[in-house]
Amino acid sequence: MRYDLLDLRLFRAVVAEGSITAGAARLHLSLPSASARVRALEHHAGVDLLVRGRRGVRPTPAGQALARHADAVLDELDRLEGAVAGYRRPAGTPLTLLAGSSPMRHLVPRALVSFLSAHPDVDVVARQRRSADTVRLLADGQADLGVVTIDARDAPPPATDHLADDSLVVVGPAGGAPADRPAMSFAEVAEHPLVGLEPDAPLARTLEANLGEHAPVGRYRGRAVDLDTVVDLAEAGVGLAVVPRRVVDPARGLAVCELAEPFARRTLVLRRGARPGPGVEDLAEHLRRAARDATDRAASAPA
Template sequence: MRYDLDDLRLFVAVVAEGSITAGASAVHLSLPSASARVRALEAQAGLPLLIRERRGVRPTPAGTTLARHAQAVLAETTRLDSAVGSYTAPPSRPVVLVAGASAMHRLVPLALTGFLSAHPEYDVAVSEHRTPESLRLLVEGQADLGIVLHDEAGETELPIEPLSDDHLVVIGQAGGVLTGRSEMTYREAAEHPMVGLSLDSSLRGWIDRHLAPNAPVARYRTLVPDLHTLITLAAAGAGLAVVPRRAVPEMPDLDICPLQDSWSLRRHLLCRAAREPTAAITALADHIHRAAAR
């Protein structure tokens, strides 16, 4: 049997409304046209699909089966249209998002996962930059959204919104020197072998800028380019590490101890370019806020 999608939509509407008249209205057909289509469906099936009563209609067992499968077919057709439409939609410039290394580790992936899934029609270009460079790109119109640090944002006139706290913590292998500690200063952490980020990383730059002139020189056993590697090494006992708390997953083989130093509490802000935001920019900003709240 060959079914017409418009006929299936009509039949589903008739069953749902309990009336051919109401079903016809729901799919914007005249009553005579709808009645003819229903009769044609029954002729094609070779058996009655509806029981006509004084106050409307109800489906026969065969009609109930047809309506159930028709709903599934129509839903799949809608998904098919959406999937193909995402390729045929007119191309548009991707939303440009800039952020520092800390936000890139967890916040940005969470936001992008939700955004790209909910909006197949939009694309995003992401790049990692320190706050001053991110602000420059936003001011010059080369970026649409930026996740920046409060203390480095200065007196910018760009639209800025609070996003989340980003507290630095010391991490190390479970059962090691951090066991039983509720807090620790950087000076105490530096008394032990450490692992750290590369000298050109934004987090390493932040730490070095805020250390007092007489701060102890830490012994770094190795320097690595990303937080994932750093956390893995610390969990394995290679040394202590200073990382953003939000970047640390719950791991049974890892102890976490907050830093006491005043500079260890950083704040992330969401900064927008100074122009009217598009629907795509607004949607991505909303997903960033949702990710920050998790």
């Protein structure tokens, strides 16, 4: 037999009040409607559930069993609804997008332009965070969508979550140390003056975390707040830079080679939060589109 939740709530109220009239009033039902529901419940159960008297009603043994189990079912349903409600986004809450310094350069801005233009009723807050922090904040329900970096040591992502290659390269002026070399280790890079992002930037912290405490300490001649400035400094010969290949314009004629460390083979991927709200998948698609467009532009650029 299939039980209707309203019937269970009504029966519980009738038993608690000792009256069909009072039970109906508690649930804002008319007396005829409530009486019909109780009769239908008894019909489907195939047994009397209430003993009716001049002063009200009382449950039969079968009715007592039904009321007891109805309490358990409805209490569990309330807990279920409460658990789900904890993940429900209030209407009008902006989407929160987290990403590192590399995707924040062009990928995220371009996706935001197209998404916000197409969705005038949805707001987005974009914040720069390290990948490890982004994963934690997504799991905690404090963000809706993240662009995180994984490397060759991680399991490959689903194809639908793959955005772009984000491998790290060494950049210097035309004819500089990286010229005509397939790769340089960070130990070799650190023998030269360096330029990079500020120490708290996601990329700078990623380098520090992966190179370890025994990594050579380089001399940073300049630190900047954005990757464009870092590349400009490297092009000017101020120092070598370690940056994602995707931020280097091949038309500029810079000396570029791979960074030899295993963590340098990186990929940008999408990650979703624990409380996905309206618009999240649309925003994800705009990020994919922006990544595809950037890949197409890089492939068509003159060498």
